[in-house]
Each structure stands twice: as C-alpha cells, then as structure tokens.
Amino acid sequence: MLPLVGAQRIYLADCDDRGESPRTVEGKRSNLGFFIRWCQGQGLDYCHDIDLANLELYRSHIGHLVDRRRKKRLDIATQRNRLSAIKGFLRRLQYLRLIEHNPSEFFESPGIPRRIPRAILTEPEIELILDHVLLYGDRGIRDRAILETLYATGLRRMEVGRLTITDVDFATHVVQVNEGKGRKDRRVPIASRACHWIRRYLTDIRPQWSHEKTGPTLFLSTRGNPLTPGQLSRLGAKYIHRAGVNKPGACHVWRHSAATLMLENGAGLRQIQEMLGHASIATTQIYTHLSLGQLKAVYARTHPAARVDWDNT
Template identity: 45%
Template sequence: MSKQEKTPSLAALLARYFVDLRVYNWSPRTIDRRSHSLGQFIAWCEQRGIDGAAEITTEAIEAYRRHLFHRRNERTGKPLTFCTQASYLSAIRHWLTWMVEQKFLQANPARDMALPKLPRRLPASHLSISEVEALLNAVELSTPSGLRDRAILETFYATGMRRAELIGLKLEDLNVDSRVLMIREGKGGKDRVVPIGRRTLEWIEKYLHDGRDALAGDNRDVLFVTALGNAFHPNNLSALVREYLVAAGITKRGSCHLLRHTAATLMLERGADVRTIQTLLGHESLNTTQIYLHVTIQQLRDVHERTHPAAQDRPAGEPPEDTPQSRNT
C-alpha cells in the first residue's frame, strides 16, 4: 500500500478479512464468532483512540489481555473463562497475521503472545442406560411432534452428533438400507458418515411416515422440523431436550451435549476403542477424544477391585494371600 493511499479503518480491515475467510471456505459459524470477538476488540481500541492497524502495539495487546482477565460476562456476571479469553486473543492474533500478509502491518505485535493455559476439564456427567430409557419413555407419542421428539432423542443417543449437526440433517442424508446418516459440513467443514441402530432407524421412519407431513408443510428438505415447518434454532432444540430431561426426573446438567457425552462414555465402558469414538464424534484430534477415558470410573473401579491386592475384601489387618507374610503363616 503506497503512502498516498488512505489507511483503512479497523472496521474496514475487518470487513476485508472476513471476505478472505469466506473465499477460503471458513465456516459461517466461525466467522460469526470472530465477528463478535473482533468487534469487541475494535470497540475497545476506539475507546482508547486506536484507529488504525499501525497503532495496535504489543503494549496495546497486553493491555487488552488484562482487560479480558478482569472483564465480566454480561449475562452471568462471572469472569470470562480462560477458554473464552484464549478464543478472543487467538482471533486477534490471526487477524493481525492477515494484516501482515496484506501489507497493512510490517510485523504482528501479537506474534509472540502466549495464550492462557487452559484447564483440563472432565466432560459433563453422562446418563446411565436406565436414565436414557427413562428419558426416551418421557415422550408422549400420540402427536406428530412427539414422534419427532422421540426420533430426535434416539438420534442424539445413537450417534453422539453435535446439536448443529442434527439441525442440519436433510432428508437425503438418511440411508435406510445402510442404516447410516451423512453429516455434511460438521465442525471444521468436514463430512462424515455415522451408523444408526435398528431401533433408531425404526423411530426415524415412524416419524417420517406418521408425523413429519403434519409438521413440515412445504418443507421437503430438513429432516427434523418444528411445528412451523422450519429447521430448529439451536436454543429451541436445547430447551426441548432439557424439558424431557426434567420430565424424566433427571437433574444432571446439560441437554443435547449431555447425550453426546452419554453416547461416547457408554460405548467406551462397553469396550469401544478410543479411535472409533473419535471417528463417531468427528473429533479432528485424538487428544479431544481421550478425555473420555477419564470418565469411565465404573469400569476403572471394576478392574481395580478385580486386580488390585488392596481392593480385595478381607478382614482389616489380614495380609493379602500372595505376600511372603501370608505364605509363611
């Protein structure tokens, strides 16, 4: 960019950046998230008289990092999680890298910025098999929406798919003969095929034959439709699942993602290997899937009680049978 050209504003640079992300096929959801986080950063800059890219210094980035650390969530009043802070800072670093590539900056002031260390958290609690059955049986099946809801819950439980993936399912994505569902443009824009069991397929077919036409109107595209014939809004689908959890007397936190955790954990407890779970859930990295290995506590307890000498049932003070002391008595 020549010196005679007017330096673009931060808002104009952000608009150009998003055009490039779309050209390179970034997902709309990722762009929406970055639009929010980078919009927050631009507002912070403008409040401090930072109007152009050249005025974003390393010191400004560090000041914004401190701002995020002390900032409160407007809805909950709680501090921003380190995951949220890292997401905001990562978006800024990528945007500034793009500015360097486009010659709007000579160097990236956030290049050497270290992101917050993220806590390694266990997944949310999962449902037992009996709780899943109670959840499924909480659905009233005498209405078209009831048949739809049972099919939705069965699909979540059978596949462990994400909420957005279920919302995006099309009629053409169901292969009855092969008993699979095609998930198109899952997280990261990747397609994958997931199996569904016979029971799940039967409930989906029952919904399609006896319920969907009464709900869909002219919609001949979306698999699971609302009473207005549209695709679900994410919040509405979460609320729907949560209502059935409450109706079943289940107090564990979560809704759609709780069923995703349940599918993965129960399969691991029954012998599935972690790479199979990785494929089913659509995790890009095996590290993301391996966290589920930490929640199969019942399986760990069973093996521990079966194999660890100190876990065997015996009177207090009595030595284990395989110790030298026990062999000498």
Template identity: 45%
Template sequence: MKRHLEWLLTRNYSVESIRLKEGYLRQFIQWCDERGVGRPQEVTRAVLERYQRHLYLYRKKDGQPLSGYAQHQRLTPIRVWFRWLVRQHRILSNPAADLEMPRIEQRLPRHILSVPEAEQILAVPDVTSAMGLRDRAILETLYSTGIRRLELVSLEVHDIDHERGTLMVREGKGKRDRMVPVGDRALAWIRKYLDEVRPQLMLGDDNPALFLSIQGEAIGATPLGHLVREYIRRSGLQKSGACHLFRHTMATLMLENGADVRFVQAMLGHADLKTTQVYTHVAIRALKEIHTATHPARLERAGETTEQKVTRLRQHEYIESSRRLFGMAESRKPSVTDAPDDTAVDGDAPCLNSSVPVGPKEK
C-alpha cells in the same frame, strides 16, 4: 474487518466459524473504542495484553470466570486478523505476533448420563402428540449417534439410510463428511416421525430438512438446544446440559461396554485422537472394578472370591480396559530372528528397547 471476513470466506471457512470470529472481533473493537483506540495502527502489544487481562478478569452472568479455552477462543481471531493486516500491508508490524496465549485446561465433561437416566429423559416427550413424537425422534437420534447440534439441524431426509442403518453427516466440524451408524430403535422412531408427523409440518415439497419446526422450516440450532435442555429439566434429574450431554453419554457408555477408542473417534468426528481420549478418563467402570478387587480396604463380597476376580480382570478384558483408560496402545514385543549380526547395515544404531544384545560387528 469486513474485508478480512470476506477473505476467510474465500478460504472456505464455514459460515458458523466466521460468525463466531466476527462476534469476538467486534467485542475487541468495542473494547478498544471505549479506551480511545479507534484504528488498528494504534493497537500495540501493551493494548493486547490489557485486553487479555480484561478477559481474565471478566465474569459471566453466573459470576464464573472465562475458562482458559474461552479466553483462547476470543484471542485467536485477533491474532489471525493482525497477521492478515500485515500481509495486506495495512500495518507495519504485527503487535500480536509474540502474544503469549492462555493455557487450555484438560477438563472432563461435567455430567454423564447413566443408561437409566438417559431412558428417563427419552420417556419425557408425549409421543401421542405430533411435536412430542418429533422430539422423541430427535432425542433418540442424539443418543444413538452422538452427533453435534449443528449436525443434527443440517440433516436432510436422504441422509438417513434405513437399509444400511446409517446416517450421513455432511460438512460437519472442519467441513468433514462422515458416515455414522444409527441404532434400530432410533431408526424406528425416525421412520414413525417421517410417516406420521413430517407430512403435517411440511408447507411445500421443496424442503429437504429432516426435522422441521412447527412453521414448516428446518429446526434451528438455538431452539433445539432450548428444547433438549427443557426435557432434561422436566425429567427431574439433577444434571444440566443439552444436546452435547447425549454426545458425552454416548461416547462414555460405548467405551465402558468395550468399544475401541478409535471407533468412537470415527463416530464423534474428532480429527485428533487426544480429543476422544478425554472420554476414556470418564469411563471409570473398568478401573472401579479393578480397584474394588485389588485394594485391601474393601468389604468382603459373597460369591466370587477375590482371587478369582483378580484373575478374571487380569486377562484380556483388563488389557483392553487399560488401553482405553490411558490411551496407550499395547506395546509390540520385539521379534527375535536367527539372522546373524553381520546382516545389519553399516551405521545403523542398535534398537534401545531390543532384548537382543548387540555385540561388536564381525569383520
């Protein structure tokens, strides 16, 4: 297994990704050892199917089963490992070649903060203390940019461009760099932290990390998660989560306020637009307004009439909202030209969605 992990490292996999794969492989190897399977050559398709059933029946500390995504995440490193063993001629056949993987659910984020709720959490740190001011800068950065936890702990001082109002994420998920805009308020808190707190936390001049711990080192990912979760708990909100809660909130609020889904995709660093489109189903405000205005089972509203509201919602705002909600680009209308039919190339099939009838070709 160690040689396989070294091979992944030479293929430029991130250290965090290799660490997770190693943990899942060790769980599988320990499970096999407990059942008398001590060598990779002894693993068969039936053994893998038993382990897959073990993951399906496994229960976490809170009594909940592993999701389809979690099961898939634990089985994928095993498939990669056995494929590598075959290529290295360490085993004759790959028992995981035809292993059917569990389906991954299309689940929505469990909790999303409203603007007042987000402000309530941001107000919890005691900004009169050094650590409280640092924590407020951290929360403001998470809320403004929506970056991941590991991306925040990897930030360095020179990654913040105060003049342009941007933040550089270096080697984010998938080892992709991206430039992210930062709001003026978050920049102001970062500047205040840099001027008043960070010099007190530094133990030397050679640490480039932006957010430092009380020991003078870069704050770790696990302590950061505990820190944010504690502030959410102390806010009194009946919602759970940590750093990713601000990521969900930022994406949802931007979509509800009219941001195009592709701009949100660029901010979040998603390689696939489908991943970002999950948030379009959470951004429900525009659909709620349309439902309230058009569904017959409603209470009468004073002021604007129903007809006026329907007319307003069916204009440009309605089109943009529908595009964000369902992830569908507005269909392009076919262009009708005055060119004669005999300009078509021989063998070309007529366009099925064209509104121009295609007749027989003139000789």
C-alpha cells in the same frame, strides 16, 4: 495507514475465500468487533497503533468483564477465544503484507483446562427418558426420533438440526453428516431403533406439519420450519427434567453419554473419534476420564493393594 475496521473487512473476506464455515467467520467477526471497539475507545484506530502493550491491556480488560447472563466473569475459554481471534487476525495481516510487524508474535493466550463433562446419563436413565417422551403425543414422536438420533449417533446439536430427509439411509443404517464442525463431512452408523422412530416421524408426523415452503430439513417445528438451536437445546433438556433424572445437560449430554457408554463397552478411541467427528484424538481422550466405574473394577481386580478389604478387618 490501514484502519482497523478496513483490515477486519479484508481479513474476514479472506477467511471466507479460504473456505472457513459461516459460523467460524461470524465468531471471528464478533470477537474482533469487541477488540476494535475497545481500541477505538483508547484512540487506537489504525493497525500500526497496535503493540504488545495494548494487547496486554486488552487481556486485562476482558479478564475483568462480567457475563451479563451468568453474572460472572468471562470464563477462560471465552477469554482465550477473544484473544486467539486477535492473534489470528494480526498473523494473517502480516502474511498478506498489510502490516510489516505482527505485535502478537510474543503474546500468549491463556491456557485452557480441558473440562470433563459435568453429567453422563446411564443406560437405565436413557431408557427412562426415552419412554417418557411418548407421553406427549405427536410432538413426543418427533422428539423421540430426535433424542434417539442424538443418542445413537453422537451428533452435535447443529448437525442434527441440519439433517435432511435424504441424509438417513434406512437400508444401510448410516447417517450422512454434511458440513459438520470445521465444514467436514462424515458418515456415521445409526441404530435400527433410531431408524424406526425417524421413519415413524416421517410417515405420521412430518407430513402434517410441512407446507409448500418447507425445505428438506428432517426435523421440523409444528409450523413446518427447521428447529432452531435454542429449540433443540430446550427439547434435549426438558425430557431429562420431566423424567425425574436429576442431572444437568441438553443435547450435548446425549453425545457425551453415547461416547462414554461405547468406551465402557469396548470401543476404541479411534473409532469414537471418527464417530464424533473430532479433528484430534486428544479431544476424544477426555472420555477416558469418565469411565470411573470401569476403572475401579479393573483396579480392584488387578492392583495388589486392593486385594485386602481393610474396611472389614
């Protein structure tokens, strides 16, 4: 009989051997840990103890859990992630012939609605924020370089945090993204203005903060260490607030805004997909829902029913 804890260890090692990113493996470890602890509380210690009825009970259990930070029930996306981790775990155990039957074969994860981003920064708002950053001295120069990079490239927070000083090619205006989401590499254009601010940061600021233990990471804290994801999020959000722009968001709002503005200015979905590093164009298609202003203008110009202004008749 194979204990659940032992099966988890084998499965995670297998995921690592197959080249899954450390972040993905850690996410699976966490989600499976929740499940295994629940199973142990139910007296289910071995793989053969798990059946479809148990899985349905666990679905009900997590459906009533409350996120301590948000003081709300777990959202559908979190529930789906936890249940999908179990399905992948059991499916792989069967493939490896560690279990005879997969009890999750007919177990369905909840569907997840694709959310439209809550806020998009307009071009004037972006310029206002970027100008405001320079009020903050040396940190402002670094932070201007970071925000310019987020805006110009549409990179994810973790991708910006992992950039090294050799990843930006100032001659060709291209950024090399190594091991982005899904451990995929890609090359992304970067605007000359962003290059200007990165170069200024590299020349005037980074040498002041780096020390003998500082690695090649591009963006550093004042202590010469790589910026943490939390630091980048706080940085991305605080300047929006300080500039008086009343919109929510942090690093990701710059990514969403870049993609939306490109689409409104004529970029194709395929090009935006390539730039953002989306595995599926279905993910990129969310931005077609964001250009409402452009849609209304086209509607007013082309739809026969919109030709008469009934508000003024």
